[in-house]
Amino acid sequence: MSLNAQPAASLFIDGRPVEGEGALLPVHYPYTGEEIASLRQASAAQVAAACRAAARAQPAWAALAPVERARVLSRAAALIRERNEELSRLETLDTGKPIQETLVADWESGAQALEFFAGLGPTVTGQMIPLGRDWAYTRREALGVCAGIGAWNYPSQIACWKAAPALIMGNAMVFKPSEETPLGALKLAGILAEAGLPAGIFSVVQGRAEVGAALVADPHVAKVSLTGSVPTGRRVYAAAAEGMRHVTMELGGKSPLIVFEDAELEDAVGAAILANFYSSGQICSNGTRVFLQDRIRQPFLDRLTERLRQIRIGDPLDPDTQLGPIVSPAQAAQIRQAIAAGQAAGARLVCGGAGEGAFVPPTVFADATDDMAITRDEIFGPVMTTLAFEDEEEAIRRANATGFGLAAGVFTRDLARAHRVVARLEAGTCWINAYNLTPVEMPFGGTKLSGIGRENSAAAIEHYSQLKSVYVGMGAVEAPY
Numbered sequence: 001m002s003l004n005a006q007p008a009a010s011l012f013i014d015g016r017p018v019e020g021e022g023a024l025l026p027v028h029y030p031y032t033g034e035e036i037a038s039l040r041q042a043s044a045a046q047v048a049a050a051c052r053a054a055a056r057a058q059p060a061w062a063a064l065a066p067v068e069r070a071r072v073l074s075r076a077a078a079l080i081r082e083r084n085e086e087l088s089r090l091e092t093l094d095t096g097k098p099i100q101e102t103l104v105a106d107w108e109s110g111a112q113a114l115e116f117f118a119g120l121g122p123t124v125t126g127q128m129i130p131l132g133r134d135w136a137y138t139r140r141e142a143l144g145v146c147a148g149i150g151a152w153n154y155p156s157q158i159a160c161w162k163a164a165p166a167l168i169m170g171n172a173m174v175f176k177p178s179e180e181t182p183l184g185a186l187k188l189a190g191i192l193a194e195a196g197l198p199a200g201i202f203s204v205v206q207g208r209a210e211v212g213a214a215l216v217a218d219p220h221v222a223k224v225s226l227t228g229s230v231p232t233g234r235r236v237y238a239a240a241a242e243g244m245r246h247v248t249m250e251l252g253g254k255s256p257l258i259v260f261e262d263a264e265l266e267d268a269v270g271a272a273i274l275a276n277f278y279s280s281g282q283i284c285s286n287g288t289r290v291f292l293q294d295r296i297r298q299p300f301l302d303r304l305t306e307r308l309r310q311i312r313i314g315d316p317l318d319p320d321t322q323l324g325p326i327v328s329p330a331q332a333a334q335i336r337q338a339i340a341a342g343q344a345a346g347a348r349l350v351c352g353g354a355g356e357g358a359f360v361p362p363t364v365f366a367d368a369t370d371d372m373a374i375t376r377d378e379i380f381g382p383v384m385t386t387l388a389f390e391d392e393e394e395a396i397r398r399a400n401a402t403g404f405g406l407a408a409g410v411f412t413r414d415l416a417r418a419h420r421v422v423a424r425l426e427a428g429t430c431w432i433n434a435y436n437l438t439p440v441e442m443p444f445g446g447t448k449l450s451g452i453g454r455e456n457s458a459a460a461i462e463h464y465s466q467l468k469s470v471y472v473g474m475g476a477v478e479a480p481y
């Protein structure tokens with residue numbers, strides 16, 4: 001079986017594949033470490049060319065009727081569905097995530113975003129404001145050229161989640177995938193072109209931070225949407241401020257999952273598994289601080305470890321594999337460091353640990369305290385920290401004692417308590433008796449350091465458009481002199 005995933009060219013600019021002029025960018029299959037493609041980064045001139053092409057093409061795209069833009073997005077969604085197997089295999093090679101996940105969660109979620117915004121876009125209207133004799137109206141207009149910058153955990157989903165609302169509202173987008181996972185976005189560019197997207201409306205440039213920084217600073221760029229870590233978010237937000245550019249920031253988290261003692265144990269354990277180990281724990285919204293009320297603590301840990309023992313770890317292309325490797329040796333080393341720090345700080349390792357090579361097994365800590373690094377810092381790996389609590393007030397206070405505010409979950413059979421607690425949790429995306437479900441119909445995003453703006457749902461439309469107000473004078477103009 002060949003693992004060669006070399007694309008036709010490294011970049012996609014102005015409607016066609018273009019070879020990069022910058023430094024080499026090798027792509028490794030996380031499972032074997034094998035090089036599966038060798039790309040070249042974009043030069044500064046190529047980033048500028050992609051932005052120029054976007055600025056040139058965007059007005060005509062924005063002038064189309066919304067249903068005409070919607071048709072392109074719908075066709076692209078259909079093409080993704082037809083090719084899901086091939087695309088999912090590539091996503092697995094790029095990220096190392098098990099094929100049983102990528103087949104259902106990555107491109108499929110991207111296709112849903114394209115479908116959703118194709119349906120929603122043509123319903124977006126303005127407001128008519130009566131003013132007596134005169135009146136005013138509003139138009140929701142495109143921003144122009146948007147820059148999209150992605151993380152490595154859901155590369156193709158991220159590209160689709162950003163492109164779909166941007167394009168339906170008449171914007172053009174220049175997208176830079178993470179340097180770790182550059183392959184999926186190129187497929188999306190090809191599929192959109194095949195679906196009828198005009199040249200220049202969706203381009204892909206490759207590269208590391210400098211290429212992202214050049215993109216953010218390009219004078220044509222009106223908006224930047226980043227999925228990444230908080231430190232990168234700070235830098236990108238500051239750079240965007242120079243040009244007063246709009247931003248969407250989907251950043252990291254250290255989200256709480258609060259399990260009250262009346263919770264349905266099996267469901268709470270299942271949700272905690274989804275909240276920590278899916279995609280090898282490399283999910284921004286993960287509920288990595290699991291607060292367990294006293295009486296449920298031991299039964300929860302017993303059942304959790306029993307279920308984790310059954311997990312099938314291994315070859316991501318094997319359809320039975322449930323947990324794949326970590327995306328890169330550097331990321332695996334960081335996770336191991338965090339686990340070692342947890343042990344050194346006195347937290348009790350209930351299961352898991354450092355693992356070997358590319359693999360870190362599902363790892364659970366108990367007897368942790370709020371001040372430990374494993375409780376405070378985002379690890380971005382399969383590491384769950386459990387914390388004991390006594391009452392509701394305490395759980396809320398400790399859950400909120402973090403700079404992050406991406407997500408939160410509550411498990412209880414008492415629905416009045418569930419809503420009362422969720423209302424006080426400082427997080428942009430919350431789940432009651434569920435975790436990590438992100439349907440396209442529901443807004444997704446963070447508060448506090450976890451971000452600004454929302455992806456998915458009608459809320460995303462606001463972040464990819466701007467309001468124009470038009471006052472209409474209907475009679476004589478009275479001037480004082």
Ligand SMILES: NC(=O)C1=CN([C@@H]2O[C@H](COP(=O)(O)OP(=O)(O)OC[C@H]3O[C@@H](n4cnc5c(N)ncnc54)[C@H](O)[C@@H]3O)[C@@H](O)[C@H]2O)C=CC1
Nearest residue numbers: 150151152177178208209212213228229232250251252284
């Ligand atoms: N809230 C959300 O929706 C999600 C957030 N994340 C967060 O992403 C992080 C993991 O992803 P990574 O790829 O390691 O994040 P990262 O912050 O290292 O990189 C993100 C992207 O930003 C680019 N970049 C880095 N420096 C830049 C600069 N100065 N200017 C412009 N672009 C720059 C990178 O090349 C990459 O494409 C985690 O913190 C995770 O929580 C990941 C997925 C979803």
